[in-house]
Amino acid sequence: MARGSIPLPIGVFTISMKGDLPASLCEELADLAQRCIAGYSDDRPVSARLVRSRLTNALTGAPPVLAVARDGRKVTGWCAVRRPEPGEARARLWGPLVEPSVRRSGLGTQLLQKVVQAVEWPLVTTDVPVDREGAAGLFTRSGWQVLDTITVLHGAPAASTSEAVTAAVVPELETYVATAARRFTNAETSYAGSTLPRWREDARFHPETLLLDPPTGSLLLALAQRNDTDSELLLAEVWADETDVRRRLITQAHAVAADRKVAIVRAVTRQDPADFLACGMRVTGRCHTFILPGSR
Incomplete structure (x- = not known):
């Protein structure tokens, strides 16, 4: 469905496509992202400024393809695709992130389908933590395949x-x-x-x-x-x-x-983590990235 189309009801939620990133929306996206990742291996500080910089195309300034779900006025989920930079083979998928209290409602699948149908590029996900229940399963059930495994490590300054x-x-x-x-x-x-x-x-x-x-x-x-x-x-x-x-x-x-x-030093690596371990860091989790075979 094209950006700006009429929101679709998903239970008590509505999903709509957004064409820009106003400051107030970035704050809402950051707040929900922080709640969703708290306590998992991808936990890290999230801010509105970070959300804007990671979703916006760095070289062109183009906004993301963004689906936002609301329950009334409250943001209950979102999923975004950052457009590929010149020279990148794939666009980057962020999310779906769903309010913890409404997980297993099907909202994550709806958000994922919404943005996948709205873009024309091959996609690769950001890091999906293995320890967050249901996160990786959502992608495998939707036909995505693991591309890489990333080791997450923590250390002290x-x-x-x-x-x-x-x-x-x-x-x-x-x-x-x-x-x-x-x-x-x-x-x-x-x-x-x-x-x-x-x-x-x-x-x-x-x-x-x-x-x-x-x-x-x-x-x-x-x-x-x-x-x-x-x-x-x-x-x-x-x-x-x-x-x-x-x-x-x-x-x-x-x-x-x-x-x-x-407060903390965090590292992510697709390689053998031996060098990080030798420097006193410890493994705290693992993540996958996924690709969608046969995507355009």
Whole structure:
């Protein structure tokens, strides 16, 4: 159904498609997301600013394809697709997120179907926690298949004797990051070149939490996030060939977390988590990403 169409009744709920992200809606989406992930392996601080930056296309500013369910005036669920960036093969699916008190009502399936039918791109989900009851099952029942398994780890901020080199002091940073993207992720040249601009549009990005190892061309992207009740430093990317370089960057990131006075260090990785474990982190959960075979 096209965006802006008449809301459909789903029990006591109505689902409607949204064409923009006003501040008030971002607040509602963030509040519901925080309630939905609390206590699970994907738990982290969520804010309206983060929601806007993660759902909006970083390079074009295009809004997401967004379905919102309400019970009267209250948001009870949402599901969104962030449009693919130039050079991305798949658009990113966020959700569905459903008010815990109305889970198993079929609302999540309705939201998922609504956005899938509204988009023309192949889709990949964000991280779906294995430990959140029913989350992965919703996708498998709907014909989606597991693409990757992600390990989630937690650690405590800690001082380090090794001083970090940050993006704040490195000239020609965009070239440095683009070269690393081509080398470590095999990204196509134009997409690699857009890596730093895309990162900069993330509300959590700060040059002082992008750690570099110039002699090897390596890097660690860490993203700091706070809301009214919690804070974290997420180790989002570690690009390095050598074990000692990876572990040095991870250790330095824990020191950055201490300097920024965040409560926890969180890491997500599709690779062997041995380097994170060697730096004192512990596994707290696992997530899957899913794709929909045969999608357009």
